[in-house]
Amino acid sequence: MDGTALILVELGAVFLGLGLLGRLAARVGMSPVPLYLLGGLLFGSGGMVNLAGISEFGEIASEIGVILLLLMLGLEYTARELVTGLKGAWLAGIVDLVLNFTPGAGLALLMGWGFPGALVLGGVTYVSSSGIIAKVLSDLGRLGNRETPVVLSILVLEDLAMAIYLPVLTATLAGLSFLGGLRAVGIALGTITLVLLAALRFGPQISRLIHSSDRENFLLKLIGAALLVAGLASALQVSAAVGAFMLGIAISGSTAHSATKILEPLRDLFAAMFFVVFGLNTDPTTIPAVLPMAVLLAVVTSLTKVATGVWAARRAGIGVPGRIRAGLALIARGEFSIVIAGLAVASGAVTGELAALATAYVLLLAVLGPVAARLAEPLSRPFLSKAAPEPDTAF
Amino acid sequence: MNFEDTSLPGLGVRREITLASGRRVGVVILRDGTMQLIISQREDPDACAAAIPLSTEEAGAIGAMLGAPQLVTQLSDQHRDLPGVNTQQFVLSHESPYVNQTLGDTHLRTRTGVSVVAISRSGSVFPSPSPGFELNAGDVLVIVGTSAGLENAAHLINDG
Incomplete structure (x- = not known):
């Protein structure tokens, strides 16, 4: 087979395989992310089959996958929600950061992976998966619960923190000097403020600029704008993903809604590619060695996430059962932990062991997080109050 | 009687009233326009006894x-x-x-x-x-x- 034919066959096999895995995931009601990772592990370097042909396409595709993931994340939030979230929940955000960044960073330092390693692993353990958690809350019928806004506002802050964290990470991984790093952070902070202000003030105008009633036209403008902004951000050393995130925040209202609809299939395709490529680049034979460490880290950071949720819910005046629900809901880690680890691996500035650890860690918590969230009801039963009988009731 | 609106960032908004009996009754309005009717639990007022998806017509x-x-x-x-x-x-x-x-x-x-x-x-x-x-x-x-x-x-x- 010549080069192109081989690439097409390999790509086709990969997507078909992912489709089957995704179906399996949907059947058992779990996030497909861990299965995509597993798929990548099986077929990568050191895995069962070596798919060398698609590596070049895979690199670009996974880069676009990250950009689309962040663009869609930005589209989910309006600037107003972010600003209100920042005002209302900043303290919870700080508690979350301190409790959950520290274990990862500490372990990396203990392992002698240096400052960049600590920054990476801290980020991996810090950020919960807003995708998995929003799905679990909705599946469990908890959207109307009082603790749900508390959980969601913590997720908002984490996502917003990514806008500062990713440029810092990019600068550190690129080996920039302290001043260079400071410049990147300055640019990032400046852009975030500008984008938030612009989105609050001129949201409808920006949206109108992008919007088009013609699907094809709209899609091309969206993707064009996203790649352009991402590329410029990358040239400024601010991280391509953050540029896309900012663009997503700036687009609001019905434009954001229709953009989400149009982009969803593309995001699914390229993000799946991203997870696979990350798995491909991780040598599965390195996983068993780091597994005990991953389990330890998962246990510790599950406890710290529970503590975060319990603390934040308690502060919001939620009862004990609600606190337990909030804490357990936050455990799941997923796509963004892999985005962080992926950036680190792509830069070549961290050891392969760290990538293996991050993979094992996310595999554990992306699967166990939703399970833990479901444990909340049985666990909180003893704390339910015996309410006085109400004449009206069937519940 | 006033609706109490609570933002659900990224998802939508929860709109509810608190009844004289202390129960919360309301709706969760999601971004895509779909709705859920919610009724709080008696034993745990923070949780919901029911969250029922409704079409616009319903x-x-x-x-x-x-x-x-x-x-x-x-x-x-x-x-x-x-x-x-x-x-x-x-x-x-x-x-x-x-x-x-x-x-x-x-x-x-x-x-x-x-x-x-x-x-x-x-x-x-x-x-x-x-x-x-x-x-x-x-x-x-x-x-x-x-x-x-x-x-x-x-x-x-x-x-x-």
Whole structure:
């Protein structure tokens, strides 16, 4: 087979395989992310089959996958929600950061992976998966619960923190000097403020600029704008993903809604590619060695996430059962932990062991997080109050 | 009575009222426009005993169902001293020929002598609707008139 034919066959096999895995995931009601990772592990370097042909396409595709993931994340939030979230929940955000960044960073330092390693692993353990958690809350019928806004506002802050964290990470991984790093952070902070202000003030105008009633036209403008902004951000050393995130925040209202609809299939395709490529680049034979460490880290950071949720819910005046629900809901880690680890691996500035650890860690918590969230009801039963009988009731 | 709105960042908004019994009853309105009817649990007021997905139509029907009786009771109270005047509510069904027509097109007043004093739709009440008011399926028409007039009006609304 010549080069192109081989690439097409390999790509086709990969997507078909992912489709089957995704179906399996949907059947058992779990996030497909861990299965995509597993798929990548099986077929990568050191895995069962070596798919060398698609590596070049895979690199670009996974880069676009990250950009689309962040663009869609930005589209989910309006600037107003972010600003209100920042005002209302900043303290919870700080508690979350301190409790959950520290274990990862500490372990990396203990392992002698240096400052960049600590920054990476801290980020991996810090950020919960807003995708998995929003799905679990909705599946469990908890959207109307009082603790749900508390959980969601913590997720908002984490996502917003990514806008500062990713440029810092990019600068550190690129080996920039302290001043260079400071410049990147300055640019990032400046852009975030500008984008938030612009989105609050001129949201409808920006949206109108992008919007088009013609699907094809709209899609091309969206993707064009996203790649352009991402590329410029990358040239400024601010991280391509953050540029896309900012663009997503700036687009609001019905434009954001229709953009989400149009982009969803593309995001699914390229993000799946991203997870696979990350798995491909991780040598599965390195996983068993780091597994005990991953389990330890998962246990510790599950406890710290529970503590975060319990603390934040308690502060919001939620009862004990609600606190337990909030804490357990936050455990799941997923796509963004892999985005962080992926950036680190792509830069070549961290050891392969760290990538293996991050993979094992996310595999554990992306699967166990939703399970833990479901444990909340049985666990909180003893704390339910015996309410006085109400004449009206069937519940 | 005030709705309490709570933002659900990234998902939508929760809108609810707290009943005299302490229960929260309301809706979660998601970004894509779908709704869930929520009712809080008794043992754990933070949690929900039910979260029921509703289509826009179903939500409108429930809103009209809950909103109209109050209006009718109020109007009936006001008419108590006027013998022979009754208030009644009619739901505009899908099959009605007047769906997507204006209120004026029905010629209700000319043909039956009754008056449409209010229309309740999706929980909101439109008092004294003008002849140009466009009718939708599921609208609840609150009508004042004599018993005979109301009976005729019922036929007219359903069958034209």
